């Protein structure tokens with residue numbers, strides 16, 4: 001079994017998530033290729049049995065490299081069992097409006113590319129103040145202060161549930 005894990009990231013947390021999944025799969029004897037989607041031009045998907053794609057939400061959108069990759073591979077991608085990991089801070093909470101917003105981000109991706117992943121999982125991301133420019137740091141401080149009053153706004157915080165992520169991937173593989 002060979003799995004492609006392709007990701008797009010802005011501040012690096014989705015890469016960390018994908019590395020974690022890759023390590024977990026490799027430890028279980030699965031062959032994995034981990035690839036930033038920005039470097040995936042010309043990739044031959046037929047080399048893989050399954051595909052995991054991951055990207056993070058910024059201002060209601062995924063990275064352009066995700067939609068470019070998906071749009072360039074319509075038939076080949078549809079022919080593979082695929083898991084799409086949508087990484088966001090909305091997924092760290094239980095706000096119904098936030099979750100509706102996440103559904104919309106996925107719907108927009110499908111509308112723009114025609115790709116309907118068989119399996120979509122929303123994964124809680126991270127707050128990484130050192131990786132933001134001044135404006136983003138200001139905006140993100142307001143958001144985190146509101147969503148997570150216990151957070152220290154000067155320090156990074158990961159909301160990802162790592163054991164749940166491993167279980168999710170295991171369940172998808174067993175499906």
Ligand SMILES: Cc1cc2nc3c(=O)[nH]c(=O)nc-3n(C[C@H](O)[C@H](O)[C@H](O)COP(=O)(O)O)c2cc1C
Nearest residue numbers: 010011012013014056058059060088089090125126
């Ligand atoms: C400028 C900016 C905009 C963001 N917009 C959203 C958003 O619209 N919805 C959301 O749920 N999370 C949003 N986030 C949170 C990111 O999705 C989260 O931090 C994620 O872990 C980033 O992953 P990455 O480091 O792989 O890019 C935003 C983060 C930043 C810095």
